[in-house]
Amino acid sequence: MSQFIASPATTLSGDLKVPGDKSISHRSIMLGSLANGITKISGFLEGEDALSTLKAFQAMGVKIERDGDNVTIHGVGINGLKKPEKALDLGNSGTSMRLMSGILAAQAFDCELIGDESLSKRPMGRVIDPLTLMGAVISSVDGKPPLKITGGQTLKGIHYDLPIASAQVKSCILLAGLYAQGQTCISEPATTRDHTERMLKGLGYEVRVNHNQICLTGASALTATQIQVPSDISSAAFFMVAACIAPQADVTLLGVNINPTRTGVINILQLMGANLTLSNQREIGGELLADIRVVSSKLKGIDIPQALVPLAIDEFPAVFIAASCARGETVLTGASELRVKESDRIQVMADGLSILGIENQVLDDGIKIQGGEFKRPTAIIESDHDHRISMAFAIASLRCEYPITINGVDNVMTSFPNFVELANSAGMRIVEV
Structure with a gap:
């Protein structure tokens, strides 16, 4: 079983091109x-x-x-x-x-x-x-x-x-x-x-x-x-959140798909106070693209509007990490679909957040997350072989003072085969073993 060992890092920077949608x-x-x-x-x-x-x-x-x-x-x-x-x-x-x-x-x-x-x-x-x-x-x-x-x-x-x-x-x-x-x-x-x-x-x-x-x-x-395939906003979401929570960050994600049925994660992060801007918007092959710049942000907890849930359904593992680093409480409801993804993403994320010392309450169709600090001296996270959970906890290392070990990261290859390489090029410290 493969693992990520994500060591502490505080700086994230660069122009990044994530894989195709x-x-x-x-x-x-x-x-x-x-x-x-x-x-x-x-x-x-x-x-x-x-x-x-x-x-x-x-x-x-x-x-x-x-x-x-x-x-x-x-x-x-x-x-x-x-x-x-x-x-x-x-x-x-x-x-x-x-x-x-x-x-x-x-x-x-x-x-x-x-x-x-x-x-x-x-x-x-x-x-x-x-x-x-x-x-x-x-x-x-x-x-x-x-x-x-x-x-x-x-x-x-x-x-x-x-x-x-x-x-x-x-x-x-x-x-x-x-x-x-x-x-x-x-x-x-x-x-x-x-x-x-x-x-x-x-x-x-x-x-x-x-x-x-x-x-x-x-x-x-x-x-x-x-057909020209734009960069996947679901993959870009990990770096959007990473740049929001990193103490020192200035990242631009190039050529990301901003199809209006997929931009829920942008809307949610902006509601939380993300310092996030779009530029160079264009249309290619019927799909909308833009470059997305994100710098370090002071996030606040929110009640996530239910209308945004289907527009961000694949990005919630990353959003949960943002909520963990925000001031106050974030509440998600109307997201029962998360329970039947590659894993029960509500429960598996909640279990991992608890290991990191983040207070949370699992709901039938969502979760409440109390923002705080990742304060446990050691952390071993079980991803349940879910690629998005593996990557979500990897970016949490930007706010940790200790390494995070994430088990079962084999399926990251399903959606983001160069995740570790790209993350490390921007300043993170992830080793796959």
Whole structure:
């Protein structure tokens, strides 16, 4: 089992370029494979999760060439996928499994989706249920992987009200809707990331968005294009928080995706008093980018607005570290989705914060965190093999007077393979053993 040993550091500086957006990288492989023609991708995230998606489509007969973060996809068209020779192993990637279920539910062939121990515990009923309403045949044990999908089904469009705000469920249904007879419409209770809708439009597919309802009609084609993947705001969030809490910090994060459905972490940190500014805003390939400068800040505890929760759902482990270094209490509610991520992120973060001496109270759908000091003489944190928890506690070393040992950091490779290298280049002191 791999570990981070994060030694005390007080200074953080530099212009940093974090890896490509994970959500966009996944979707670029999926939609590029289903398009007619050659799609060229730059800035692709070379993390294990996105590579799981890439390998799965290669296994279904798509020719995909990769040179570092440049990827060329020879699309096979909407109906061109072939039966894989064996089960598709998606590793730790819940995004891959949920989104691909929508595509594979409509294929002529049977297939099976499997994953690692963590993914095998994650709930898939939330995509199985709407897909079944569309006519899919999917079997599982208690709604969890592995998923066995029976091919040869005729899908029909549905009007579906999402019971919870989830971009993965929304995207799964939209992707199934590409193959469905008639119109597929989804109504979401709160705004979620809209990368699928944007990329479908970029590939020439008509998607109709009216307030909280997204609709498309099946049986159209996707046309290949060029896709530039911006830097992932979820990865950048660790350095935003790191710069806020470091005693001496001045960091600029270059070319970060600031899609308005993803900027909850920026809004939350600004409400907490972060000295954070955006510059050089531009649009590339339908996605908004900016450079984000953050300097040392005096943070204050807040009640996090529930409207921001789905816009920052992946960034909360980092936000919890910010709350621990803030003056006063931070309260998060309406975030039960955090309990079914790669780990129960509420409980695992709470356990780690308690080890660091930070008072907290776990709620059914959130947490209360009392800002304070990391004051235990030694700290060994269990990340539950969750990449975002591993990185969150690593940046806490900027406010510690002792090393922090974090166990189970192997899955950092899924989203941020050069995290340690980049962090150390900015002034941190992290060793992986």
